Amino acid sequence: MSRTGKGTDEGGPERLYLVDGGPGRSQRADTIELVSLIVARAEPEPGMLPEAAAVLRMCHFPLSVAEISAYLTLPVSTVTVLLADLLAHRQVEARAPVPAAVLPDTELLQAVMHGLQNL
Amino acid sequence: MDYRTSETLVGPRSEDALPASAAAAVKIVIVGGFGVGKTTMVGSVSEIRPLTTEETMTQAGVGVDDIAGVERKTETTVAMDFGRISLNEQLVLYLFGTPGQERFWFLWNGLFEGALGAVVLIDTRRLEVSFDVLGRLEERGVPFVVAINAFPGAPVHPVDELRAALDLPDAVPIIDCDARDRGSSRDTLLTLVSYLQHLTTVTPETP
Ligand SMILES: Nc1nc2c(ncn2[C@@H]2O[C@H](COP(=O)(O)OP(=O)(O)OP(=O)(O)O)[C@@H](O)[C@H]2O)c(=O)[nH]1
Numbered sequence A: 001m002s003r004t005g006k007g008t009d010e011g012g013p014e015r016l017y018l019v020d021g022g023p024g025r026s027q028r029a030d031t032i033e034l035v036s037l038i039v040a041r042a043e044p045e046p047g048m049l050p051e052a053a054a055v056l057r058m059c060h061f062p063l064s065v066a067e068i069s070a071y072l073t074l075p076v077s078t079v080t081v082l083l084a085d086l087l088a089h090r091q092v093e094a095r096a097p098v099p100a101a102v103l104p105d106t107e108l109l110q111a112v113m114h115g116l117q118n119l
Numbered sequence B: 001m002d003y004r005t006s007e008t009l010v011g012p013r014s015e016d017a018l019p020a021s022a023a024a025a026v027k028i029v030i031v032g033g034f035g036v037g038k039t040t041m042v043g044s045v046s047e048i049r050p051l052t053t054e055e056t057m058t059q060a061g062v063g064v065d066d067i068a069g070v071e072r073k074t075e076t077t078v079a080m081d082f083g084r085i086s087l088n089e090q091l092v093l094y095l096f097g098t099p100g101q102e103r104f105w106f107l108w109n110g111l112f113e114g115a116l117g118a119v120v121l122i123d124t125r126r127l128e129v130s131f132d133v134l135g136r137l138e139e140r141g142v143p144f145v146v147a148i149n150a151f152p153g154a155p156v157h158p159v160d161e162l163r164a165a166l167d168l169p170d171a172v173p174i175i176d177c178d179a180r181d182r183g184s185s186r187d188t189l190l191t192l193v194s195y196l197q198h199l200t201t202v203t204p205e206t207p
């Protein structure tokens, strides 16, 4: 399947490798999930990876990892590595998804129900 | 033209921004065979124009060379449509529509983990494409409802015949839906949520 999103698409393999940071990826990556909400806590700085700067610009308001991946047209795993680095430098904040319990709790389901009913 | 100039414009349109108060998200996955209406359903209920995210999967190749002990690995990019519904000022729901290639759905780490549940869209002209996914959802303990998408000319089966053909327990809801219709898609999601509520209140059954 091909990419269908719109956005930056100049990244060749070398460039993706750069974004991935090569070996020794950050440990923080496992705290970032597909629907973690990311909020910028810093302004882009000169010399930053363009992708990292783009994340800081687009996350002025909360944005999920999935949305960031869509707007950057980069795979989720690549975006996750990028975000882990920004998190480690406190340049972004990550709001974790509602934790996955064995079964979701009644209050959460009630909120989902009400939200959908208001659609 | 300098391609970098476009980078400053990457990101959501201002009307697609979530409120600063958005604190946490939940997700629901919409699965089903090729062309069954997954993307349509995501689009009909989403508050944003559906977006596409992608992931790179590494799969061990089929032709394993035993003598050399070398395993061939193939990299595949899988694209997934998704949409968003703000449930209230704090809570956001994301809907992911799986792509047609079923073998990749369960390789996508983090797609089903933490999901509230799944909607399995079914085209009654091709029931067999759903067998595998139903089995895998059961195996993973992902709660799901089955939605029958009404395609013109599709055979209409009584619900109990479908239930038997799909080998589904009585508790799993089977509903009709039109993925093109916002109200119908919303009702399908509501059916899933009431089923989840039912699961949380029901005492564990004795087999
Ligand atoms: N009659 C009818 N047509 C539908 C319905 N849902 C989708 N369609 C049509 O079926 C076609 C395929 O729908 P998609 O939403 O692209 O299906 P999909 O499951 O995302 O397909 P893949 O991603 O390719 O697997 C489109 O032309 C839709 O307009 C439905 O509920 N009823």
Ligand SMILES: [Mg+2]
Binding pocket: B038, B039, B040, B081, B097, B098, B099, B100
């Ligand atoms: Mg689709």
